Amino acid sequence: MFIISCVFALFLDPLFLYIPIINEDIKCLELDKKLKNTALVLRSFTDLFYIANVIIQIYFEPKARAFRVMGKSYCSTIVLTKGAILVEDALDLAKWIWRSHILIDILALLPIPQVLIFIFFTNMRGFRSRIVPNSLVLFQYVLRVLRIYLSCKQLENHVQSVFKFFTFILASHVFGALWYFFSIQRVTDCWQFACRSTNGCEASSFDCDDHALRNIALVNNLCPINPPNTTLFDFGIFLDALQSDMLRSSDFPQKFLHCFWWGLRNLSSFGQNLQTSTYAWEDLFAIFISIIGMLLFLIYLNGIMQTYMLLSTERSKEQRKLMKMERKRGPAIASWLHNNDIPLNMNKMIMSCALRELDANKDVNVESILSIGLPLECLKLIKRHLCLATLKKVPVLQAMDDEVLRKVCDGYLKPMIYNENKYIIREMEPIEKMLFITQGTVRTYNTSNIGGSGFSRTSCLERGDFHGEELLNWALYNVNVASSSDDLPISTRIVKCSTKVEGFTLMANDLRSLVSEFWTNDIDNPLSVSSTR
Numbered sequence: 184m185f186i187i188s189c190v191f192a193l194f195l196d197p198l199f200l201y202i203p204i205i206n207e208d209i210k211c212l213e214l215d216k217k218l219k220n221t222a223l224v225l226r227s228f229t230d231l232f233y234i235a236n237v238i239i240q241i242y243f244e245p246k247a248r249a250f251r252v253m254g255k256s257y258c259s260t261i262v263l264t265k266g267a268i269l270v271e272d273a274l275d276l277a278k279w280i281w282r283s284h285i286l287i288d289i290l291a292l293l294p295i296p297q298v299l300i301f302i303f304f305t306n307m308r309g310f311r312s313r314i315v316p317n318s319l320v321l322f323q324y325v326l327r328v329l330r331i332y333l334s335c336k337q338l339e340n341h342v343q344s345v346f347k348f349f350t351f352i353l354a355s356h357v358f359g360a361l362w363y364f365f366s367i368q369r370v371t372d373c374w375q376f377a378c379r380s381t382n383g384c385e386a387s388s389f390d391c392d393d394h395a396l397r398n399i400a401l402v403n404n405l406c407p408i409n410p411p412n413t414t415l416f417d418f419g420i421f422l423d424a425l426q427s428d429m430l431r432s433s434d435f436p437q438k439f440l441h442c443f444w445w446g447l448r449n450l451s452s453f454g455q456n457l458q459t460s461t462y463a464w465e466d467l468f469a470i471f472i473s474i475i476g477m478l479l480f481l482i483y484l485n486g487i488m489q490t491y492m493l494l495s496t497e498r499s500k501e502q503r504k505l506m507k508m509e510r511k512r513g514p515a516i517a518s519w520l521h522n523n524d525i526p527l528n529m530n531k532m533i534m535s536c537a538l539r540e541l542d543a544n545k546d547v548n549v550e551s552i553l554s555i556g557l558p559l560e561c562l563k564l565i566k567r568h569l570c571l572a573t574l575k576k577v578p579v580l581q582a583m584d585d586e587v588l589r590k591v592c593d594g595y596l597k598p599m600i601y602n603e604n605k606y607i608i609r610e611m612e613p614i615e616k617m618l619f620i621t622q623g624t625v626r627t628y629n630t631s632n633i634g635g636s637g638f639s640r641t642s643c644l645e646r647g648d649f650h651g652e653e654l655l656n657w658a659l660y661n662v663n664v665a666s667s668s669d670d671l672p673i674s675t676r677i678v679k680c681s682t683k684v685e686g687f688t689l690m691a692n693d694l695r696s697l698v699s700e701f702w703t704n705d706i707d708n709p710l711s712v713s714s715t716r
Contacts (some may be wrong), residue, residue, distance in 0.1 A: 188232035197360035359442030366424035419460030613671035617651035623684030
């Protein structure tokens with residue numbers, strides 16, 4: 184909120200420069216009362232945020248509280264040390280004042296524009312009397328710009344880019360307002376010149392409330408505008424402001440837009456089109472416009488170059504990372520693709536995505552491959568390639584058409600990895616899932632010791648095999664019956680991994696959802712297929 188108020192204040196302060204207007208009829212200066220009141224109210228509003236920020240820094244920051252405590256006991260400390268000055272504390276205080284920017288905030292609070300415009304401006308008789316007030320206004324404005332820069336320095340890059348663009352727009356606004364203000368000062372310089380040249384008028388302050396005698400015709404002759412006479416008085420770059428009659432107008436939008444366009448145009452062209460007079464301060468103003476224009480251009484160009492270098496560096500890092508990953512993980516990924524007979528048209532996309540996304544320490548398996556952020560359509564194709572043929576081997580599912588089986592692959596199968604010697608299902612435990620094997624070997628057996636024969640009925644399941652068909656039959660007969668995990672069929676065999684196993688599982692709850700979606704439960708014909716096309 185404080186930064187926003189600072190930005191608003193930067194756009195507001197130049198409005199004070201539009202307040203003076205010329206009364207051409209009696210050759211005097213007056214103030215635009217409506218704009219004056221508006222600018223005063225808005226400036227007071229923004230100053231409240233500066234005041235609040237100063238109070239927060241003094242009363243709420245831990246470092247400031249420590250210095251306040253130190254200040255309360257400072258007198259007694261000096262007595263105890265017999266008048267010795269605590270240099271270390273003084274240095275700490277000075278560092279805190281500098282780092283907290285509280286001094287900048289206090290100086291930015293001073294009502295310098297108000298005092299300049301409302302008290303001194305119309306009473307100034309020459310350029311020399313305006314040097315100090317003008318310098319103070321510019322100094323305070325630079326402090327306000329510096330305050331925003333210090334606040335935005337820690338922000339993210341995209342915010343800093345916006346700030347750079349904002350700086351260019353702000354500079355155009357400021358130079359346009361200065362051009363208007365200096366144009367009025369240049370007019371009063373000509374009036375002073377006319378009064379010094381003859382005795383036709385009194386060299387007064389040219390305040391409209393100052394009823395000094397003036398020879399209007401003489402001033403018009405010595406300060407010609409339409410057409411101009413550079414021999415008598417050269418208005419230089421300010422002539423356009425005089426000829427447009429905006430110096431005598433109280434139409435603020437018209438003045439503002441014209442001056443803003445003047446500032447934007449000359450700042451963009453580095454002041455190349457400015458035709459200055461021999462007036463030294465006018466030349467300095469034009470030089471300053473050119474320098475600021477080039478400086479802002481270089482800042483913008485530097486921002487572009489930094490962005491380009493950053494992107495280039497990131498691309499180089501990414502390329503090196505990919506090359507390193509390709510050397511380290513490429514063979515393992517290629518081996519997995521080959522072992523699973525993944526189609527060649529999908530290999531390149533999977534390899535590229537796996538090299539970018541796969542953790543360097545993560546094993547290459549079906550679970551990790553399906554979690555690396557591949558496009559959804561690619562994930563579906565991989566799952567269908569690995570499981571569709573196995574699903575068709577299940578007797579109960581052979582009655583299903585390919586469209587339904589593809590939906591089963593896409594929405595119900597979940598990748599699983601089992602390490603060597605891992606028990607998948609134990610004897611006499613509920614069967615909670617069907618298993619579809621894509622890599623590795625699983626051994627199934629029971630431990631019935633009938634006739635003292637020990638282990639019996641051992642079989643091996645390999646790639647393309649499945650286990651747990653009884654769970655599918657259970658789901659078919661219980662599709663319309665409320666059941667719990669206690670109702671699951673009990674395994675009569677142990678299912679154990681002989682090697683590391685990759686595959687997919689179909690959980691009991693998912694099976695019930697699958698059956699309810701694709702089958703009608705008919706006791707006489709439990710395999711009656713619903714139309715799902």
